[in-house]
Amino acid sequence: MKKQVYEEVKEKLEIANKLQVDKSICLYCKKEMIKYKEDKSLFDGAITFHFIKLKCPQCKKEYLDLEEAKKYDLFLKLRKMGKEKALVIMTEENAKEIYA
Numbered sequence: 242m243k244k245q246v247y248e249e250v251k252e253k254l255e256i257a258n259k260l261q262v263d264k265s266i267c268l269y270c271k272k273e274m275i276k277y278k279e280d281k282s283l284f285d286g287a288i289t290f291h292f293i294k295l296k297c298p299q300c301k302k303e304y305l306d307l308e309e310a311k312k313y314d315l316f317l318k319l320r321k322m323g324k325e326k327a328l329v330i331m332t333e334e335n336a337k338e339i340y341a
Contacts, residue, residue: 265304267297274304283319290316 265274274295282289292313295304305313 265295267300267302269302270297270299272297272299274298281316283316284323288319292316 265276266272267274274297276293276295279292279294280289281292290312292305292309294309295306296302
């Protein structure tokens with residue numbers, strides 16, 4: 242039983258090693274993509290997110306890997322929450338002025 246589990250784990254590790262990417266190739270142009278860093282801030286610079294993106298020099302398409310996509314998703318959620326919270330505060334202040 243232990244030998245079978247060991248073989249399964251060994252196979253999974255071999256597959257994981259094959260999935261690691263050394264070069265990034267554009268799906269459309271077949272050109273090697275360029276890695277660059279992009280910074281985005283929220284709440285007047287209180288929080289800054291650093292994203293590592295891949296960009297094709299020919300067609301200018303940009304890609305994120307899975308980890309960076311998760312960070313970007315969090316960034317978008319926080320940005321949306323910040324806008325919604327700002328709208329709620331503004332409407333509460335307007336309501337106080339109107340009914341005061």
